Amino acid sequence: MAIPSWAVEALMRGVGSVVDKVPPERIDQIKQRAGQWLDDFPQSAARGVDSVMRGARVGKEMIDRWARRHTALVTPVINASGSLLEPRIQGVPVGLGTVDVAAEALASPPLVTPIALDRLHRRLNRCAGNHDLAILVANSVDAACLAIGMTRGGKPLYMHRSQSLRLASGTPIPEAFVPQSAGADWRDHVNEVGSVDGITDADAASLPDQAVLLAVDNGGSDPIWFRSKTDHPSTRIVLMLACGGLLRPKPESDVDLREMFKPPLRSAAEFLSGEANQTIADLVIVSGDGLLGGPTCGLIIGRKELVESIGQSVIWRTVRASVATTAMMAHALETLSGGHASVHPILSMLHTGEENLRSRAERLATRVAGDESVRTCQVSSDPASLTTSGPWRIASRQLRLQHQTKSPDSWAQQLAEGVPAVLATVDGDVLVIDLRWVPPSDDGALAAAILGQAASESEEEDGKGASGDSNMES
Numbered sequence: 001m002a003i004p005s006w007a008v009e010a011l012m013r014g015v016g017s018v019v020d021k022v023p024p025e026r027i028d029q030i031k032q033r034a035g036q037w038l039d040d041f042p043q044s045a046a047r048g049v050d051s052v053m054r055g056a057r058v059g060k061e062m063i064d065r066w067a068r069r070h071t072a073l074v075t076p077v078i079n080a081s082g083s084l085l086e087p088r089i090q091g092v093p094v095g096l097g098t099v100d101v102a103a104e105a106l107a108s109p110p111l112v113t114p115i116a117l118d119r120l121h122r123r124l125n126r127c128a129g130n131h132d133l134a135i136l137v138a139n140s141v142d143a144a145c146l147a148i149g150m151t152r153g154g155k156p157l158y159m160h161r162s163q164s165l166r167l168a169s170g171t172p173i174p175e176a177f178v179p180q181s182a183g184a185d186w187r188d189h190v191n192e193v194g195s196v197d198g199i200t201d202a203d204a205a206s207l208p209d210q211a212v213l214l215a216v217d218n219g220g221s222d223p224i225w226f227r228s229k230t231d232h233p234s235t236r237i238v239l240m241l242a243c244g245g246l247l248r249p250k251p252e253s254d255v256d257l258r259e260m261f262k263p264p265l266r267s268a269a270e271f272l273s274g275e276a277n278q279t280i281a282d283l284v285i286v287s288g289d290g291l292l293g294g295p296t297c298g299l300i301i302g303r304k305e306l307v308e309s310i311g312q313s314v315i316w317r318t319v320r321a322s323v324a325t326t327a328m329m330a331h332a333l334e335t336l337s338g339g340h341a342s343v344h345p346i347l348s349m350l351h352t353g354e355e356n357l358r359s360r361a362e363r364l365a366t367r368v369a370g371d372e373s374v375r376t377c378q379v380s381s382d383p384a385s386l387t388t389s390g391p392w393r394i395a396s397r398q399l400r401l402q403h404q405t406k407s408p409d410s411w412a413q414q415l416a417e418g419v420p421a422v423l424a425t426v427d428g429d430v431l432v433i434d435l436r437w438v439p440p441s442d443d444g445a446l447a448a449a450i451l452g453q454a455a456s457e458s459e460e461e462d463g464k465g466a467s468g469d470s471n472m473e474s
Contacts, residue, residue, distance in 0.1 A: 076420035078442050078449070082384045082396065082434030084290075084346070085242060086423055088416070091289040091296045093345035093439070094332070098294065101331045105324035112323060120327060127333035133272060134307035136300040136316075137288065137326045142169050142176050143319035144285045144298030148212075148237060149177030150315040155212045155235065160199060160225040161192045163216035165241065168287070173216060173239065190214070199225040209233055215281070217271075219243060219390040224271075224280055235306070238271045240286040242387045268301050282306055291386070293346045294332035297321045349437055354395050357435050361397035364435075364447055368399065371451050376402040376430075384436035396436035401450070402429065415449060422449045 079086055110116070125134045138144040145167070149157065157177055166172055174190035194203035204226040207213065210233060217223040217240045226236065271281040283302035288294040300307060310316055321329070335344045342348060361379045369377040377399060384396035403411050408431040415422035425432045438446060 078420055078422045078446050079437045080433045080435065080446065081423040081425050082382075082398070082432070082436060083386070083388045084349075084384075084437050085387045087388065088423055092291075092293060094293060094295065094328070095335060095344050097335065097343055098328050098331045101327050102295075102324050105327055110323040110327070117323070120323065120330065123334070124326065124330040127330065127337060128301060129337075130272075132304055133301060134304040136307055136311050137321040137329050138298040138300065138319050139321045139325070140169070140296070141167055141285065141287050141298035142171055144300050145173070145176035145239070146179070147310055147313070147316055147319050148283065148285070148300065151310050151313045152212045152235070155210050156191055156208060157189075157212040157214060158191045158193055158207060159214040159216065160194045160203060161196050162194060162198055163214075163218070163223065163225070164192060164196075165216055165218060167241070173214075177214070194225060207234070211235075212237065214239060216241060219387065219392065227280070235283070236281045237283045237285065238268075238281045240268065240284060242390060243291055243392055246291060246386075246392065272302065288329050288332075291346055292329075292332060293336065293344055294329040295325050297325050297329060299329070345439070349439070350394065352436070354397070356440075357395075357397040360435055360440060360443055361399060364433075364443060365399055367447050368401065368450055373404050373451065374401060375404045376400075380432075382434075384434050394436065396434055398435065399433040399450075400427070400430045401433065402431070418449055420445060420449065422446060 077089060079089060081088075084092060124137070128135050136144075136147075138147060159174065164173060167176055174192075178188055178190055193207075194200065204213075207226065212235045213226045214237045215223045215225060217238055219242050223238065226234075268284040268286055271284050281302070283300060283306060286292070286299050286301065288297035288299050292299075300310060311320075320326075332344075336347070358379075358381075365377050365379050368374055380398045380400050382396065382398060383393040386392035386394075401411075402408070406414070408426045408429060411431050412424045412426050415424055422433075425434070433446070433450065
């Protein structure tokens with residue numbers, strides 16, 4: 001809008017009256033200073049514009065992060081429960097390289113030609129570490145059990161009563177191999193031997209020839225109930241329900257999980273190679289996630305001729321995993337074979353030293369305890385676990401918290417329902433936050449969630465500080 005002429009004239013008269021009152025020597029100083037202001041103005045203005053743009057960019061990124069969290073189809077989770085295989089989580093963290101494999105396979109549909117599939121399966125089988133062994137990837141552990149049960153050629157299937165457990169899906173193990181809809185013939189059911197109170201040598205005394213013998217390893221004592229019949233002409237199967245990458249620890253001994261987790265599939269190989277040159281098992285079934293760090297799926301590892309016969313069956317076409325899942329599993333196993341802890345989330349968390357955990361716990365405690373909503377905050381050193389029940393334990397650090405107004409149960413529920421969801425445990429009247437299975441980069445978001453703050457406001461600053469400790473070992 002243009003300034004009216006009368007306003008311009010009044011302004012000029014006002015300026016003129018002011019100038020008339022200024023001494024002549026001051027006029028030159030004012031001109032010189034005005035020239036400096038004009039010279040500096042473009043730079044000052046540019047700096048101001050840059051500052052505004054940077055602030056706007058940071059604000060936009062914060063809003064984007066907040067929006068992604070609160071519109072996510074899959075809720076991000078921070079597992080501070082102290083148990084790696086937490087029932088409320090499906091699977092475990094997967095490495096970025098493995099995720100990239102899935103993204104490539106989904107962005108560019110993978111070939112299913114014989115040459116392409118043969119190349120993929122060759123790389124997968126090399127992960128077994130033995131030319132006589134092969135690996136198949138089913139879409140779940142249930143599917144792997146069904147494939148074996150449906151391709152056993154009418155052989156009767158036997159298992160021990162003390163091992164008649166459930167899979168993670170809730171399916172009873174006998175029904176996973178032989179569905180209840182099968183016929184009434186005795187060969188179409190799982191026959192149980194022994195007693196629920198334990199295994200004795202006599203339990204395998206009366207097994208028929210050409211049977212399928214199933215042992216279930218739940219991480220406890222030796223699961224091989226048919227060891228006295230190792231020379232029996234039968235197909236021997238071991239179903240590993242948890243921690244398929246670890247040997248079972250000896251009773252009443254401190255176990256270094258980092259040493260036991262080399263190489264991958266070690267416990268599966270132990271069952272397959274046997275002792276004193278005798279074969280203990282012909283096939284091993286294990287979940288692809290857990291310590292193996294792959295996607296949720298079921299692996300069948302075993303004698304090459306048996307594995308190939310399952311892979312060529314009609315039932316396998318309906319239970320096999322997708323090419324993308326198979327490729328992800330192969331990449332995860334190859335990463336394990338190379339021992340690259342820095343790029344494998346599970347290895348990285350297993351390798352985190354106690355000093356690292358202690359430092360992180362103290363830093364978080366200092367931040368959390370300073371908030372007026374927290375009544376007490378203490379650091380404890382109880383061991384974490386791989387499963388909610390089982391023998392595997394590893395050193396850890398925890399925050400034990402009490403809220404000014406909330407009960408620990410309501411606080412834990414609120415954290416589990418947030419975004420990101422924080423899984424914690426309750427011990428009496430305190431909330432327990434365990435750091436063993438929390439990546440250092442999540443420390444900032446964890447503290448913000450505990451204090452009821454927006455994680456996006458603090459994750460950038462705290463994430464950078466915590467990430468420097470991620471590779472520290474004791």
